[in-house]
Amino acid sequence: MRRKDSSILYFVQRIPADIRPKISGTKLSIPVGDKIVTRTVSASASVVKVSLGTRDPHEAKIRQAQIAAYLEGVWQSIRSGPEKLTLKQAVALAGEIYRAWVGALEDDPGSPSLWGRVEADNKAALRGEFGVAQLMIPSPSRNIKSIEDRFGRFTDIALSKRGLVVDDDSRAKLMEQIAVAMDLAAEKLQRHSFGDYTPDNYESRFPDWEDRKAAEANARPKVTITQLLEGWWKEAGRDGGRSLSTYESYSKAVRYLIDYLGHDDATKVTPRDVVGYKDKRLSDVNPRTGKPISARTIKDSELSGLKSVFNWGVSQHLITDNPAKGVTVALPKVKRSRPKGFTEAEAVALLRHSQDYAQKQPNESQRLLNAKRWVPWVCAYTGARVGEIVQLRKSDLIDHGNHFAILITPDGTVTVKDGEYREVPIHPHLVETGFIDFVRSQEEGYLFLKPNAAGEIRGSWNSAKNRLREFARQVIVDPNVKPNHGWRHRFVTMAREYGMSQELRRMITGHTGSGVDEREYGDPAGLYREICKIPRYQV
Numbered sequence: 001m002r003r004k005d006s007s008i009l010y011f012v013q014r015i016p017a018d019i020r021p022k023i024s025g026t027k028l029s030i031p032v033g034d035k036i037v038t039r040t041v042s043a044s045a046s047v048v049k050v051s052l053g054t055r056d057p058h059e060a061k062i063r064q065a066q067i068a069a070y071l072e073g074v075w076q077s078i079r080s081g082p083e084k085l086t087l088k089q090a091v092a093l094a095g096e097i098y099r100a101w102v103g104a105l106e107d108d109p110g111s112p113s114l115w116g117r118v119e120a121d122n123k124a125a126l127r128g129e130f131g132v133a134q135l136m137i138p139s140p141s142r143n144i145k146s147i148e149d150r151f152g153r154f155t156d157i158a159l160s161k162r163g164l165v166v167d168d169d170s171r172a173k174l175m176e177q178i179a180v181a182m183d184l185a186a187e188k189l190q191r192h193s194f195g196d197y198t199p200d201n202y203e204s205r206f207p208d209w210e211d212r213k214a215a216e217a218n219a220r221p222k223v224t225i226t227q228l229l230e231g232w233w234k235e236a237g238r239d240g241g242r243s244l245s246t247y248e249s250y251s252k253a254v255r256y257l258i259d260y261l262g263h264d265d266a267t268k269v270t271p272r273d274v275v276g277y278k279d280k281r282l283s284d285v286n287p288r289t290g291k292p293i294s295a296r297t298i299k300d301s302e303l304s305g306l307k308s309v310f311n312w313g314v315s316q317h318l319i320t321d322n323p324a325k326g327v328t329v330a331l332p333k334v335k336r337s338r339p340k341g342f343t344e345a346e347a348v349a350l351l352r353h354s355q356d357y358a359q360k361q362p363n364e365s366q367r368l369l370n371a372k373r374w375v376p377w378v379c380a381y382t383g384a385r386v387g388e389i390v391q392l393r394k395s396d397l398i399d400h401g402n403h404f405a406i407l408i409t410p411d412g413t414v415t416v417k418d419g420e421y422r423e424v425p426i427h428p429h430l431v432e433t434g435f436i437d438f439v440r441s442q443e444e445g446y447l448f449l450k451p452n453a454a455g456e457i458r459g460s461w462n463s464a465k466n467r468l469r470e471f472a473r474q475v476i477v478d479p480n481v482k483p484n485h486g487w488r489h490r491f492v493t494m495a496r497e498y499g500m501s502q503e504l505r506r507m508i509t510g511h512t513g514s515g516v517d518e519r520e521y522g523d524p525a526g527l528y529r530e531i532c533k534i535p536r537y538q539v
Contacts, residue, residue: 009054011052090174093209101182131150133145231316278329282295338481346481347487348538354374371448377435383487385484426531499533
């Protein structure tokens with residue numbers, strides 16, 4: 001968002017209701033790009049608001065995700081209570097500041113006099129004589145103020161990097177260790193400023209950081225991200241639940257995440273890791289198209305899949321937190337330049353292209369030839385997904401005497417969204433053009449797909465969809481309409497225009513209704529009456 005009087009973008013997030021009673025007085029050290037912005041939360045605060053420090057929308061998205069991941073870690077820490085640092089943990093965090101400070105300055109440390117002044121200021125801070133504190137009456141609060149003014153910023157950075165919320169005693173303990181670390185860093189850099197780079201043992205005094213959750217995780221048997229995926233699928237895929245397409249989509253996201261992390265340990269994944277993964281994917285290029293990966297694909301497919309898989313792990317007490325929770329992609333508002341569905345002219349052109357098609361590709365199978373002839377027509381008069389129609393079998397045709405219908409069912413198929421079967425009546429124009437005769441003339445089994453030696457149709461199904469997309473693109477040239485989904489949008493538009501019942505239209509297309517009666521009760525009487533409201537295409 002932007003302030004009315006500024007072009008600088010802002011981050012705003014509502015504080016969770018269960019957090020508000022516990023957060024008053026908490027000091028947040030919010031990462032914004034390469035800076036740390038501190039905010040102390042008041043008792044009346046309902047949101048966290050901070051400037052993103054940029055006008056660039058792309059950079060703003062990256063910083064929004066960075067802040068969201070940090071805050072999610074803070075909310076989780078507050079829910080479990082402020083952490084109490086051990087002395088070893090405080091020294092480890094101070095060591096991270098030491099290494100960062102020395103690493104940034106050791107090549108060109110500046111003059112010896114500079115580091116003499118730094119050491120003098122450090123010692124003054126420990127005596128209670130740094131900054132505003134030197135004007136105060138000697139007291140414990142004066143010493144605290146002095147140390148805070150000198151080393152508080154470094155403390156904020158150390159805590160922010162780890163997404164930690166600690167109690168007051170732990171913060172004081174950490175500042176003391178950072179004071180020691182900064183003194184050692186100043187001494188080392190002063191020696192370097194004289195040209196003395198003799199090795200020392202300062203860095204070896206600082207242990208590596210390990211939080212309690214990591215220690216607990218190391219004590220438990222390893223849980224892999226792949227195990228979480230397979231455990232989720234074992235339950236979610238039962239009895240025609242989530243589709244195989246969903247499983248494959250989630251599998252890709254898990255594989256990409258593992259490749260990015262360089263490990264498969266679910267207990268070691270942090271919100272920052274997921275943000276880094278998301279940023280990496282936003283910069284990746286689709287090898288097939290040569291274009292960047294769609295932000296919507298990353299948000300609605302990959303991140304959604306990771307959230308589901310990790311959430312399953314939390315529900316099974318295999319991991320303690322969902323590291324993908326709260327991580328998202330800010331999608332730009334797309335300005336539509338045309339309807340999502342086909343225009344009348346596009347629809348007629350594609351139906352004519354389909355009706356007149358004769359084999360033009362060498363070695364093109366009869367099944368694919370049949371798909372190009374009939375799938376566009378069936379989609380036009382049913383609003384079904386291309387993937388649902390290409391997997392039709394001869395046995396899915398139903399004769400009701402006065403009309404025909406096709407059964408779209410999860411039984412033996414690749415994809416039916418939400419795994420629900422539905423019966424879709426055949427429009428009279430489809431009957432007249434010969435679709436029923438075509439189905440009856442085919443052998444038992446799939447109409448448009450050829451199973452492999454193992455009886456699987458996944459590869460054939462994907463190939464058929466891709467070939468139909470290419471086939472449609474021969475006449476649907478506008479890149480702003482999806483050639484395999486344009487029929488679905490157009491069908492809904494026409495259903496509204498010609499007065500089709502919304503409830504029955506949803507039953508025909510497989511869209512979910514909001515009413516309990518619509519979802520759970522009754523059989524779809526009157527569907528044929530409604531499908532006949534769609535006018536015939538004049539091809």
